[in-house]
Amino acid sequence: xxxxxxFILSAILFCIGMAVIxxxxxxxxxxxxxxxxxxxxxxxxxxxxxxDNIKLGxxxxxLFVIVVAAAEAAVGLAIILKIYKYFSTTNLDEINQxxx
Amino acid sequence: xxxSELLRPLPWTTxxxxxxxxxxxxxVSFLLMAAAPDSSRRLMSWVSSAFILIAACISVYLLxxxxxxxxxxxxxxxxxxxxxxxxxAGILLDINAALMLVVVxxxxxxxxxxxxxxxxxxxxxxxxxxxxxLFTFSMLGIVLADNLLIIFVFWELVGLSSxxxxxxxxxxxxxxxxxxxxxxxxxxxxxxxxxxxxILWVQFNTLDIEALKVLMSQSTLAGGEWTTTLGYVLNADxxxxxxxxxxxxxMGKSAQFPLQVWLPDAMEGPTPVSALIHAATMVAAGVFxxxxxxxxxxxxxxTFVATIGAITAFMGAIAALTQHDIKKVLAYSTISxxxxxxxGIGVGAYDAALFHLFTHAFFKACLxxxxxxxxxxxxEFEHDTGIKFDAQxxxxxxxxxxxxxxxxxxxxxxxxALIGIPFFxxxxxxxxxxxxxxxxxxxxxxxxxxxxxxxxxxxFLTVILTALYMFRQLLLVFFGEFRIAAQHPGHxxxxxxxxxxxxxxxxxxxxxxxxGLIWSINPLDHSHSWFxxxxxxxxxxxxxxxxxxxxxxxxxxxxxHIKVTVISMTMIVxxxxxxxxxxxxxxxxxxxxxxxxxxxxxxxxxxxxxxHLDEAYKLIIEKPVLWIANGLSAFEKRVIDKAIxxxxxxxxxxxxxxxxxxxxxxxxxxxxxxxxxxxxxxxTKSLQGGRVQSYILIxxxxxxxxxxxxxx
Numbered sequence: 115x116x117x118x119x120x121f122i123l124s125a126i127l128f129c130i131g132m133a134v135i136x137x138x139x140x141x142x143x144x145x146x147x148x149x150x151x152x153x154x155x156x157x158x159x160x161x162x163x164x165x166d167n168i169k170l171g172x173x174x175x176x177l178f179v180i181v182v183a184a185a186e187a188a189v190g191l192a193i194i195l196k197i198y199k200y201f202s203t204t205n206l207d208e209i210n211q212x213x214x
Numbered sequence: 215x216x217x218s219e220l221l222r223p224l225p226w227t228t229x230x231x232x233x234x235x236x237x238x239x240x241x242v243s244f245l246l247m248a249a250a251p252d253s254s255r256r257l258m259s260w261v262s263s264a265f266i267l268i269a270a271c272i273s274v275y276l277l278x279x280x281x282x283x284x285x286x287x288x289x290x291x292x293x294x295x296x297x298x299x300x301x302x303a304g305i306l307l308d309i310n311a312a313l314m315l316v317v318v319x320x321x322x323x324x325x326x327x328x329x330x331x332x333x334x335x336x337x338x339x340x341x342x343x344x345x346x347x348l349f350t351f352s353m354l355g356i357v358l359a360d361n362l363l364i365i366f367v368f369w370e371l372v373g374l375s376s377x378x379x380x381x382x383x384x385x386x387x388x389x390x391x392x393x394x395x396x397x398x399x400x401x402x403x404x405x406x407x408x409x410x411x412x413i414l415w416v417q418f419n420t421l422d423i424e425a426l427k428v429l430m431s432q433s434t435l436a437g438g439e440w441t442t443t444l445g446y447v448l449n450a451d452x453x454x455x456x457x458x459x460x461x462x463x464x465m466g467k468s469a470q471f472p473l474q475v476w477l478p479d480a481m482e483g484p485t486p487v488s489a490l491i492h493a494a495t496m497v498a499a500g501v502f503x504x505x506x507x508x509x510x511x512x513x514x515x516x517t518f519v520a521t522i523g524a525i526t527a528f529m530g531a532i533a534a535l536t537q538h539d540i541k542k543v544l545a546y547s548t549i550s551x552x553x554x555x556x557x558g559i560g561v562g563a564y565d566a567a568l569f570h571l572f573t574h575a576f577f578k579a580c581l582x583x584x585x586x587x588x589x590x591x592x593x594e595f596e597h598d599t600g601i602k603f604d605a606q607x608x609x610x611x612x613x614x615x616x617x618x619x620x621x622x623x624x625x626x627x628x629x630x631a632l633i634g635i636p637f638f639x640x641x642x643x644x645x646x647x648x649x650x651x652x653x654x655x656x657x658x659x660x661x662x663x664x665x666x667x668x669x670x671x672x673x674f675l676t677v678i679l680t681a682l683y684m685f686r687q688l689l690l691v692f693f694g695e696f697r698i699a700a701q702h703p704g705h706x707x708x709x710x711x712x713x714x715x716x717x718x719x720x721x722x723x724x725x726x727x728x729x730g731l732i733w734s735i736n737p738l739d740h741s742h743s744w745f746x747x748x749x750x751x752x753x754x755x756x757x758x759x760x761x762x763x764x765x766x767x768x769x770x771x772x773x774x775h776i777k778v779t780v781i782s783m784t785m786i787v788x789x790x791x792x793x794x795x796x797x798x799x800x801x802x803x804x805x806x807x808x809x810x811x812x813x814x815x816x817x818x819x820x821x822x823x824x825x826h827l828d829e830a831y832k833l834i835i836e837k838p839v840l841w842i843a844n845g846l847s848a849f850e851k852r853v854i855d856k857a858i859x860x861x862x863x864x865x866x867x868x869x870x871x872x873x874x875x876x877x878x879x880x881x882x883x884x885x886x887x888x889x890x891x892x893x894x895x896x897x898t899k900s901l902q903g904g905r906v907q908s909y910i911l912i913x914x915x916x917x918x919x920x921x922x923x924x925x926x
Contacts, residue, residue, distance in 0.1 A: 132914065136907050210904030213847070 120161030127154035140205040141194045145187065152183045217299040220425040230288035230305045232272050236315060236729035237354050239269040240322070244347030247340055255340045257328075262343055263326040266350060270323045273315035280312045281748060287360060287424060299419050306360035306423060308417070309748055314357045314502055317575045318495050321724075322350045325490040328720040330406060330584055332486055332590060338382055344482065349375035353495050357502065362411055362421040365456050365503065369463065370406070372499060373400045376491050380483040384562075392479035399476040404468015410459025413452050414510075414914055417442050423506060427755055430510050434725060435758035457515025460507050461522075461556075468500025468552045470509030471526040475827050477549055482542040488541060493548050493582050494575040501555040501571050508564055512756040515764070520560025520654070524672040527553030529825055531679035535686070536821040538812065539606050540585050543687050546824070547632065550676060553902035554647055555671060562767050563650025569743070570643035573631065573733060577640060581627035587621040587713040587721065588614060588691065601702050609808050610698040611691045617710040620634045624694050624721035629684045631728040634677060634785060637737045638730050646740040646771075647674050649778045653770035656761065677782050681789025686797045690807065694799035696810045738779075741772065763814075878912055 127150055134147030156176040163172025198204050250258040280286065289304030326346060334338055352375055355368030373396075381393035415421060418429045433442040438452045462469070471475040480492050483916070491497070504511075504519065511519070530550030537543045551574050558567030591614075592605035599860040603610045615622045631638035634645070651670040653654035711895070712718075730737030733745055740746060753764060797803055813819040820826060901912065 136911050136914075204904055209906075 117161055120157055124154045124157040126160070127151075127157065139205045139207055141206055141209075142191075142195065144206065145190045147185060148190070149187065152179055152186075155157065155179060204205065215823050217420070217425075220428060221289070221300050221302050221420060221422060222286050223302070224304065226288050229276055229286040229307050232276055232727075233286075233305045233307050233315075233358050235270050235293070236269045236276075237351065237358060239265045240347045240350035240354065240456070242347075244351060244569065247344035247347055250340065252340060255343075258825050259330050259818040260342045262347055263323060263330065265347075266319060266323040266326050269350075269354075270319035272314070273312065273319045276307065277316050279311040280307060280309055283310070283719040285311075289360060301363070301768045302361060302420075302422050303364055304360040304422075307358065308500070310505055311357050313355065313568070313572060313749075314498075317498075317572055318350065318353050318357065321490060321575060321579050322346070322353075324579070324720045324723060325486045325583070328489075328586070328717050329486045331716040333484060336484075338351050342379075342382055344861050345375055345378045346490070347488075349379060349491060349496070353499065353525075357498050357716030360423055362414070362423065362426075362507070365506070366404075366407060366411060366463075369467070369499070369503075370404065372467070372496050373397060373404070374402075376480070376496055377641065379487045379491060380480050382484055382487065383482070386482065388479075391640075392476075392482040396476040396480050399473050400466040403462050403464070403473055404460020406459045406465070408459075409464065410456045410461075412859070413448075413456035413459065416755055417446050417452075417456075427509055430757070431755040433757050437469075440757070450758075454510050454514040454518075455512040458518055459509075460510075461504065461515065461519050464504050464556065465522065466500070467503075468556060469526075469549050470522050470531055470553065472827065473726070474526060474530065474549045475824065476833065478542055478545045478824060481539070481545050485541065485589060485926055486580060488545070489582030490906060492545065493578040497552055498549060498571045498575060500556070501552065501559065504556060504559045505564060505568055508559065509755045511754065512759060514599055514744065516560050516562065517658075518560070520557050520651070520669050523553045523555070523557030524669045525553070525562050525602075527549070527557060528672045528679075529553075531676045531683065532821050533824040534683040535679065536818045538608050538810075538815065540588065540608050540611070540687070540691060540820075541582070542608055543608075543683060544581055544585060547683065551578065551632070554644065554673065554676070556649060557669065558647045560906070561651045561654035561669065562751065562754075562764060563647055563654070563771070565749040566643060566646035566650045568739070568749055569745050570647050571749065573639035574642040574744070576636075576724055577628040577631040580624055580721060582630065583724065584621050584625040584628065584645060585718070586719055587717055588625075590619065590713055590717070591618055596706070598774050599702070601698065602756045603698050608687065608690045608773070609810060611696070612804075612807075613692070613695040613696040614710065615692040617696070618692075618712055620712055620718055621721065624725045625692065626688065627725045628728045633681045633684050633790070636730070636783075637784065642730055642734050642737070642740040642743055642871070644677070645724060645775070645779055645782065646746065647745075648677075648773050648782055649740075649771045650767065652774045652778050653767050656770050656774070657766050674781060674785050677785040678789040678792075681786045682793045685790050685793025689793065689799070690804070691859035694804050696762045701808065724835050739775070740774065790827050811925075848922045871903055 131147045131150030131154060134150060135144050138144055138147065156179050159172040159176040159179070161172075163170060163176075166172065196203060197209060201209055203209070218743035240262075243265040247258055247262055247566040285306060287304065287306050289302050291300045292303040294300045326343070329342065329346070329606065333342055338344065349372065352368045352371035354363050356372060359365045359368060376394045380396055381390045383389045411421060414426060418432070418728070420429070422427065431441060432894045433440060435441075435450050435453070438450045440448045440453050465473050477492060477497065481488055483492070527550045530546045530548075530553055534543050534550065536544035537546060551570070555567045555574070558564070558570060588611065589605050592603075592611070596603060596605055631640035634641045648670060651673050655664075655670050658664070669674050726732065734743035736739065736742040751764060751768075764870075795801070813822045860897055901908075
């Protein structure tokens with residue numbers, strides 16, 4: 115399979131993640147969008163690593179990303195939990211204390 | 215002589231320092247009276263009387279010390295203008311200044327003492343004494359100053375204090391009007407005084423009297439031109455104008471024709487003030503000034519002075535004939551006597567004029583204070599009985615000789631002195647004056663008969679009139695029946711009471727000074743007077759003056775003396791007899807006097823209204839001035855006001871236009887920029903809307919732009 119297909123899949127996944135991040139109101143769903151974008155990046159790493167058979171740098175990078183993503187999800191969920199406790203909602207439109 | 219030498223500072227000496235003390239005492243009294251609390255006014259008035267007494271004692275001492283001595287003169291630099299010679303100031307104490315010091319201080323002291331009784335219950339007591347002090351101070355300033363400029367300053371101060379004292383009862387409309395009249399009429403004379411000063415300044419660049427004398431004698435008259443050593447040249451007429459200008463000042467202060475109208479009205483002031491200011495001292499200031507500048511007058515100016523003096527003497531005496539107010543008679547008599555004095559100056563009888571000034575000061579002050587006593591006694595009578603009448607109107611008096619014997623004595627003595635009866639002071643001085651005038655007419659007409667004889671003739675006529683009006687007053691006030699009481703028989707038990715002791719004491723002193731023996735060892739001959747012995751007319755220094763003029767005058771005065779005495783005695787007898795037959799008790803005049811109207815016929819109206827001078831001034835000056843003023847006022851209302859209104863309307867229109875531009879254009883621009891900034895703010899504000907997702911969207915958008923930028 116040609117490498118372009120991976121890139122296209124990755125791009126589609128990135129766009130979906132991006133769309134989810136921008137449009138969804140629930141913070142948890144937004145976090146899910148972030149996971150989608152991370153995985154779009156992973157697909158790119160994996161796809162690129164087929165051109166580099168000896169070093170496997172891309173695949174290791176993907177593993178790192180998964181680990182970091184897990185950590186990030188844990189921290190993100192904890193924050194969301196805290197936010198929920200404080201504001202009694204996870205609707206991002208209502209959490210607008212930074213408004214200028 | 216150089217100016218620096220002429221105007222060099224002269225050191226202070228004991229006499230001049232004492233003069234300064236004399237000058238300071240009344241001023242301190244003025245300040246004390248002004249600052250003292252109202253509760254201590256009685257005490258303070260005695261303190262200020264004591265101040266004047268000290269000044270009087272010092273002036274007597276000074277008189278004795280300068281007797282037959284050269285004048286003491288102290289001078290110091292005052293200020294200088296550009297390259298002009300120094301303006302100096304100083305004190306010049308010569309014999310006539312010393313005599314004047316004595317007169318002013320003694321009479322001022324007596325008036326102070328008299329006033330403590332006369333003004334006892336007056337609400338303005340404190341003010342009154344303060345202004346008496348101010349007046350005395352200013353008068354002494356005129357006497358002591360060595361410089362015409364300083365004399366002028368004090369001259370104005372005297373005018374001011376006279377104004378303040380005339381308007382003492384300022385609630386009375388007539389009093390405040392009289393004060394204004396006195397002030398304004400005096401200004402007219404002062405304008406002439408200033409002109410005289412200006413001419414002297416232009417010619418000599420100094421107003422110091424001693425320096426003027428030297429410079430005047432060094433200036434020359436040739437070919438109609440008056441040249442000074444400095445090389446200033448003026449037409450010769452200006453020499454006469456300068457003399458007449460100085461005399462105009464004297465005309466205002468000494469109430470000479472045609473400026474005499476203020477003096478009768480000035481009688482609205484308290485009677486002691488009339489005695490001090492309007493009989494003895496201030497009105498004599500004009501005569502004194504003329505004596506100071508006597509040597510600077512030329513023959514034409516002197517003739518002018520003599521003419522005006524004689525006319526005034528006659529007019530004043532005529533006006534005194536028909537007055538009904540006791541003080542008005544004395545006021546017109548004062549005008550007449552001042553006319554005598556200035557006539558004396560004019561005819562070169564300098565010593566006689568000053569002699570008359572001094573004798574007149576005492577007997578006229580005595581007459582006024584005695585009249586004040588009569589008024590005081592009648593006021594008390596009015597108060598006791600409750601009858602309302604004018605206490606100054608002679609129609610209400612009569613027969614007071616028995617009720618006020620002491621006042622009658624004082625009044626009688628001083629009235630006889632005024633008439634010029636032998637053995638009284640007035641005889642000596644008036645005789646000297648008339649001898650001088652007669653001699654002058656002889657000299658001026660050069661042996662023949664001429665119009666110059668009119669001057670002494672007017673003088674002799676005035677003697678008749680003086681005797682007539684004084685006898686009239688004596689008979690109407692002190693003889694016959696007491697008219698007001700006779701009209702109200704119910705009050706026959708209430709008596710007119712004699713005045714307090716203080717007033718009597720003052721009258722005694724002044725009465726004694728009216729006796730001839732005080733002034734001359736031989737009371738029948740003025741040439742034996744110690745007074746005239748000390749005062750010798752100074753030689754006139756004006757250029758072109760006939761050197762023989764003065765010696766011939768003196769010679770003829772002595773020669774004419776007996777003739778003149780006989781003539782004037784005859785005149786007095788004529789006047790006195792006429793007076794007796796017209797106004798003796800029981801005569802037709804006195805019987806109808808209580809109901810008598812102010813005037814009966816045209817001639818009496820002419821006299822009663824002082825030759826209709828007031829009316830004439832109304833017609834000649836007041837009416838045209840008012841007419842012009844009204845015209846100007848109408849012009850201002852119709853033309854100037856209209857123009858200003860139009861200008862204002864145009865301004866309002868322009869203002870509206872500018873206002874519109876302001877609102878629409880300037881405000882519009884400002885509002886637009888505000889609106890624009892606001893919109894930008896709103897727009898940029900939404901970027902920071904607090905919505906995390908829009909931040910992200912923008913961030914992504916930004917990254918996309920960066921990527922595109924990098925790739926291209």
